[in-house]
Amino acid sequence: GENVEQHPSTLSVQEGDSAVIKCTYSDSASNYFPWYKQELGKRPQLIIDIRSNVGEKKDQRIAVTLNKTAKHFSLHITETQPEDSAVYFCAAPGVNFNKFYFGSGTKLNVKP
Amino acid sequence: NAGVTQTPKFRVLKTGQSMTLLCAQDMNHEYMYWYRQDPGMGLRLIHYSVGEGTTAKGEVPDGYNVSRLKKQNFLLGLESAAPSQTSVYFCASSYISGNEQFFGPGTRLTVL
Numbered sequence: 604g605e606n607v608e609q610h611p612s613t614l615s616v617q618e619g620d621s622a623v624i625k626c627t628y629s630d631s632a633s634n635y636f637p638w639y640k641q642e643l644g645k646r647p648q649l650i651i652d653i654r655s656n657v658g659e660k661k662d663q664r665i666a667v668t669l670n671k672t673a674k675h676f677s678l679h680i681t682e683t684q685p686e687d688s689a690v691y692f693c694a695a696p697g698v699n700f701n702k703f704y705f706g707s708g709t710k711l712n713v714k715p
Numbered sequence: 716n717a718g719v720t721q722t723p724k725f726r727v728l729k730t731g732q733s734m735t736l737l738c739a740q741d742m743n744h745e746y747m748y749w750y751r752q753d754p755g756m757g758l759r760l761i762h763y764s765v766g767e768g769t770t771a772k773g774e775v776p777d778g779y780n781v782s783r784l785k786k787q788n789f790l791l792g793l794e795s796a797a798p799s800q801t802s803v804y805f806c807a808s809s810y811i812s813g814n815e816q817f818f819g820p821g822t823r824l825t826v827l
Contacts, residue, residue: 612755635813646805646818647758692757700812701765702748702773705758 605630605697609706616683617714624709626693627675634700636676638667639692641708647692651678683713716741719819721806727825728796736791736822738806746809747789748773748816749781751802758805764789765812796826 606629616622626636637652653660653667653676660667664683669676680687693706722737738747745766750758760773764783778800780792789808793800803823807816 609757637815646820648818649815652815696813701746701771702760702763703816704760704774705750707755707757 605633605695605704607693607695607704607706609693609709611709612707613710613712615712615714618683618685620683622678622680622683622687622711622713624678624691624693624711625675626677626695626706627673628695628704629674630695630698631671631674632698633695635696636667636669637694637703638665638678639694639705641690641692643689650691680711683711685713685715687711688713718742719806719808719817721804721819721822723822724820725823727827728793729827730797732796733792733794734796734824735793736804736806736824738789738791738808738819739787740789740808740817741787742808742810742817743786744808744810744817745786746812746816747783748807748809749779749789749791750805750807751775751800752805752821753802761791761804796824798826800824801826 609626634655639647640650641647666679690708694703719740748763749761762781767786782790806819809816
């Protein structure tokens, strides 16, 4: 099946700095790449996603970039705020696109 | 709309006991999923369903069974619980494959 690797596992930044989380995937046919945010004790929620026909997508302070050749995609958060502190997961679909494989998560800590 | 709901929220079982987790969605989604979340391992797919009456295995199906008798419900069963099944279980649904997954609030299961 698909193999999704996510780095780093933990990330600590000062408020106002940028944060970047990277994921690599193995199946070159994958075409949809979501990012989920999970606050402590809560459910994962989609924050941004990208499809394979574009290289970058932005939504206010967050952006996702995709490099299909290198098979990696990254989440960029600018001007980080304490409320950005959470665990972030990337995901990529399996061969038949019916199921998703999640990365192991990145715990982001934004220090005030 | 309630979105995706899960019952129960918490449960403690003894080794060998059985139980059923219920997931319900009111968004008329075709696809439903059961994940388990363990520390440092992200979300791993147990079973999934692409429509009423269908089920398929995910990454970690052993020890679990599922049923999708009605489109809005997806049940996860543990026939003989083991301590290794101690985890947080999340249900999710999506309208079609390759689309946003909406997660339930999770069920925290402890097997003693």
